[in-house]
Amino acid sequence: MSAPNKSYDPVEVEALKPEEIERMRDEALAAFAAADSLDALHEAKVAHTGPASPLALANREIGALPPHAKAEAGKRVGMARGAVNKALATRQAELEAERDARVLVEESVDVTLPYDRVPPGARHPLTTFMERVADVFVSMGYEIAEGPEVEAEWFNFDALNFGPDHPARQMQDTFFVEGPKGDHGESGVVLRTHTSPVQARSLLDREPPVYIVCPGRVYRTDELDATHTPVFHQIELLAVDEGLTMADLKGTMDHMVQSLFGPEMKTRLRPNYFPFTEPSAEMDMLCYVCKGESVGNPDRPCRTCSSEGWIELGGCGMVNPRVLVACGVDPEKYSGFAFGFGIERMLMFRHNVEDMRDMVEGDVRFTRPFGMEI
Numbered sequence: 001m002s003a004p005n006k007s008y009d010p011v012e013v014e015a016l017k018p019e020e021i022e023r024m025r026d027e028a029l030a031a032f033a034a035a036d037s038l039d040a041l042h043e044a045k046v047a048h049t050g051p052a053s054p055l056a057l058a059n060r061e062i063g064a065l066p067p068h069a070k071a072e073a074g075k076r077v078g079m080a081r082g083a084v085n086k087a088l089a090t091r092q093a094e095l096e097a098e099r100d101a102r103v104l105v106e107e108s109v110d111v112t113l114p115y116d117r118v119p120p121g122a123r124h125p126l127t128t129f130m131e132r133v134a135d136v137f138v139s140m141g142y143e144i145a146e147g148p149e150v151e152a153e154w155f156n157f158d159a160l161n162f163g164p165d166h167p168a169r170q171m172q173d174t175f176f177v178e179g180p181k182g183d184h185g186e187s188g189v190v191l192r193t194h195t196s197p198v199q200a201r202s203l204l205d206r207e208p209p210v211y212i213v214c215p216g217r218v219y220r221t222d223e224l225d226a227t228h229t230p231v232f233h234q235i236e237l238l239a240v241d242e243g244l245t246m247a248d249l250k251g252t253m254d255h256m257v258q259s260l261f262g263p264e265m266k267t268r269l270r271p272n273y274f275p276f277t278e279p280s281a282e283m284d285m286l287c288y289v290c291k292g293e294s295v296g297n298p299d300r301p302c303r304t305c306s307s308e309g310w311i312e313l314g315g316c317g318m319v320n321p322r323v324l325v326a327c328g329v330d331p332e333k334y335s336g337f338a339f340g341f342g343i344e345r346m347l348m349f350r351h352n353v354e355d356m357r358d359m360v361e362g363d364v365r366f367t368r369p370f371g372m373e374i
Contacts, residue, residue, distance in 0.1 A: 016061055016073050024054040025080040032084075032091045041095055045088055055081050125351070125370040126233055126359060130215045130343050133235050136259045137213040140252070142237070145212040147198035149219070150177055153188040155197035159326045160276040175219050191219035195236040196276060199319075199338060202238065203327035208334045209241035215343075226355045233343040240319065240329060240336035246279070249316060249337035253283055257313070261288040261350075268310065277317025277338055284310040288350070304349060311349050314341025 028048035035041035047053060055077065062073050134144060147155075156174075157166065167173060178189040198214035215235040222228040239248070250267065257265045265288060269281040286292055287302060292309035294302035301307050316339035321331035344356055351370075353359070358366045 021076050021080045028084040029087045032087050038095050122367040124367050126343050134213055134215050136256050142211045142213045145198050145202045145214050147201050151192040151197045153190055155200050156190050156192050159200040160196050161320050161322045162275050193220050194218050195234045199238045200327050211239050213237050229356050234340055236340035238338045240334050244335045257285050274315050276320050276323050278320045280317035283313045283316050285313050287311050
């Protein structure tokens with residue numbers, strides 16, 4: 001067995017010569033500096049720091065050196081590889097910074113563009129006004145009540161004292177989902193013609209006293225024209241308690257119109273007939289435009305009230321005792337009043353809308369002037 005070769009000179013190993021190590025290092029540094037993208041830098045990294053790179057192969061030659069020569073050769077190769085790795089990290093940071101800056105430019109959003117390039121939307125005035133009216137009554141202690149739009153004929157007519165032969169029950173006035181009431185007492189199904197069925201449902205579900213307001217969509221077989229629509233909105237009020245009178249009804253309505261149109265507004269009652277109230281009345285409101293000053297004054301005509309001085313709000317009256325009995329309420333102990341009006345009609349008066357079709361066509365040019373009121 002031969003002794004170790006202690007006279008082996010690493011300078012004689014071509015890959016470990018100082019000038020070769022410097023050349024490998026310089027080639028790596030030049031390749032990294034020439035890389036103009038992260039992909040190109042990755043290729044240079046594999047070529048100059050990978051397992052088959054010149055410096056990696058030179059590092060393998062150190063193992064064949066005698067012990068006293070390994071330290072110097074290892075130090076020389078290690079310094080070269082350290083310089084290469086440092087240059088690689090520096091160049092990678094530079095290229096990543098360039099990439100991030102380029103992305104910020106290429107994918108940037110110009111926040112200085114006009115903010116109103118897309119016109120803002122607006123809540124529909126029907127919704128806004130209906131909620132405003134409901135808020136007036138909620139502030140008085142009333143509760144919001146809702147019911148189905150597809151309603152049983154009993155709730156829509158029978159419970160409200162509509163006789164079997166009442167004109168409103170005819171096919172030309174009501175949308176029937178299922179056939180009209182038959183000879184055996186079964187109830188048909190209709191699209192509700194008013195929000196009054198909610199009154200009957202509320203009285204069946206609650207014990208008096210009952211104070212509710214019922215906003216919602218209703219349906220009638222009307223042709224769509226400037227003043228009529230087959231689908232419209234109503235808001236209805238019902239109060240049932242001990243000792244209620246017409247004076248309570250008028251005071252409540254006065255508060256509503258004064259809250260919506262100003263403290264100087266007044267109301268008046270005109271006798272009328274409704275099956276579900278007795279006595280019944282039509283309620284008028286002082287014209288909020290002319291305040292009645294156009295009456296008999298040709299020099300100051302008023303389009304809103306046609307110079308009559310008053311605007312019709314809707315029907316009202318004391319709840320018919322038959323309705324109370326149908327809903328299980330003792331008419332000897334309790335009395336009540338009800339009131340209802342159409343939202344579309346009020347909106348036409350309040351904002352001088354001339355054609356009701358504008359409310360249902362969905363044109364934002366109609367809703368936008370009312371704004372985003374909340």
